[in-house]
Amino acid sequence: MIAALAGAAVTALVLPVLVAAGPAGAQSAQAAPQATRTDPVSALKRQFRAHHGVKLAETAKLIGEGKGQRTVYARTRGVLEFDRTGVTATDLTSKFDLPSDAGETGDLFTASRTITVKGVSYISGGVFSDALPEGKKWLRDRDNTLTLLNPAQKLLNPLEPATLKATLAHTTAKRPGGTWDGARTVVHSGTITLGELYRISPTVRTLLGKKPSAKAAPLPVSWQLYIGSDQLVRRVVSSYTQSIRGLTSVDVVYLNDSRYSDWGAKSAIKAPPASQVADFDELRIGDKEAEEAYVQLFNG
Template identity: 60%
Template sequence: MRRTIAALTGATVAALMVPALVTAAPASAQTAKTAQAAKSDPVSALKRQFRTHRGVKLTENTKIVGAGKKQRAIFTRRNGVLEFGRSGLVASDLTTKFNLPTQDGELKGLFTPSRTISLKGVSYTSGGIFADSMPEGKKWLRGRGDSLSLVSAVQQIISTVEPGTLKATLAHTGARRPGGTWDGTRTTVHSGTITLGELFKVSPSVRAMLGAKPTGRSATLPVTWKIYIGSDQLVRRVVSSYTESTRGLNSTELTYVNDTRYTGWGTKVTVKAPPAGQVADFDELTVGADQPEDPIRELLTN
């Protein structure tokens, strides 16, 4: 989402004594250049952070604006830690809070604060939309998936802790400029646009969120972004926005603006699953028949 210089006389003597080394010098020089380039590459800098029980702190603000009559908006705040292993992201522990529009009636109870722990392809959520549906004595709802998902409708769609996502997004850079100081380091902000279809191809978290490959207008949905990269080539901030539309009898339009900050790269992190006795599965829930399938859309567009 970052030199050893041979003495001229020494290099000359070596060239005179061993002519064969002359042909090897360009390769050696090229190796040095490649190593230096790798150190200045954000993707390589990210991969160097992939160490067991190390991670980064995350803070995120999201604004969701509806196209209804009153132009109401939901604000969310999410914070916690991400844990890395040798191959990349392996776990997370994140808490989400909502700041809802006024006069939201019964739906307000669906947006209570929640904490989600994700590891080994399993997520555990405490609080949130299903808090009142949990069986007695249970605090955590278990969900299973093929990959660790950090993305939902209220979270950052561009996950720059995924090397493939970071590389593909930066390939669409249209402009660069000074980005100010974040997490104690001066940054350069890269900006551009990438489509939802392109993100689906490269991002495990987007594939987990969508479930199915976007087609038609959805595949070409533009996601505008800004990525702030520090002098050590690590990402410090990501801002993205996109507008989701549906067409039909109940046409709606929602705009998502996500602002994610990364601090404390290299922080020691060990995420653990909650006690087994406090965990319930979806088939144990008591869910009311009148609960909306998409409470965010209903809240913002009705």
């Protein structure tokens, strides 16, 4: 079973193929004057100031259904920095918790730190860390290929105003959500389809790579948004189930729990020193090793 789930985890790295095939400074935000508090989308846009941002603590799970199920955890912590249009830079550290019998597959999911600035990502650690040239600590990922290698990539990004607005329009229930990041929250919950998320969300379009098929577009993504009294999002829980039968014998549930804190925190994320950065063509691996790494990453 773990072999099947591990395969599912790697298969999730090429989610576009599977989905297409079928369903499955300034004042802090908490101290903002009451007069400036309106709706969640307006509150979010007011946070879009250069060198300010928000902290993220995220847990993602990939869960195999049925007898002998296994769970793969991905834990991400870090800072998201804004400019006037939205997120412009990130500094995130990711760790993976795999079942004890994951075997060699676990080598694909080693801890890593990723800094993204102006659309270019730099990765320290991870699967290629041992192949970096001497004196180099970071691998430059110009196409953001490796930054998508999360086995439970979230589909709902609440830091996109259009995505947040469309999601809240599908609210079917509200209830008290407790206190998060020092703010009392109300939970808004509902579902939104993969097709609508693809239409409105740059994150989802990047993740999927192409428009989902007519069969896949209705895939429901369930969500819960915890919104504070200042109208800022403090927590997002989203999940969906994807059938990959034929590749494995199970359906897989993807569950993402993202928590946002310290809205308005000052931030100054910079790219690593150029002297410590290497590109893919500088990696010290032979043709055979490179081919095996590619097969492991993209074909399972």
